[in-house]
Amino acid sequence: MQRIKRFWVLVLLLVGSWVRVVSAEIEIGFKTGAYIPSEAPFNSEFDTDLLLGGVLGLDSNLGLQLGVSVEHYSADSKSSALGGDVTVVPLIFSAQYNFLPRYSTTPYIGLGLGPYFFDRDFASGKSNSSTEFGVRIFGGIKFFEDRPVNFFIEGGRNFVEFDGDNAGSFQITGGILIDLSPTTLSKPPPPPPPR
DSSP: OHHHHHHHHHHHHHHHHHHHHHTOEEEEEEEEEEEEEOSTTHHHHOOOEEEEEEEEEEEOSSSEEEEEEEEEEEEEOOOTTTOOEEEEEEEEEEEEEESSTTSSEEEEEEEEEEEEEEEEEOTTSOEEEEEEEEEEEEEEEEESTTSSEEEEEEEEEEEOEETTEEOOEEEEEEEEEEESSOOOOOOOOOOOOOO
16 A cells, blocks of 8 residues: 555656646646447447546647546447446546647647446346456647637547457547646747837
């Protein structure tokens, strides 16, 4: 237990130092979109449905951004034999690269990984829950990144298994990010007056 506490203290100190050194902005926001099961047999039983989530990020203003997101997807089974529903809650830790940091429109790509929490309830009353490790690749565009409130659209691909089956999916989301510590870029001084 003591080792875990020391580890988290070290992580907080390193992140705090990184925030101070690169004048990182802290972003918080939410997103919504579609979770699209793409691999059999998962996609034959569950349809595309609403995805809701929250985002927390540290934007270095140098291109690199670290983040964490939590999302929620729930869908009813299309199988008349099995029935019930499934809930998927991914908790993703990510690193992304913003190609044009601090510009009004900023494309980005990233890689995330973390636990995917699955809860499958059947019509018979049985249930199956598990936590699986998964990977996400994603990319998108931020709009108004040079302002305290910005918007984004993002596409992603999830690689994860559930109960021995491929539960991979695509997702398309959009959302709002609020900079809790916006960095203002200083303007160059005006030219000297003519003599």
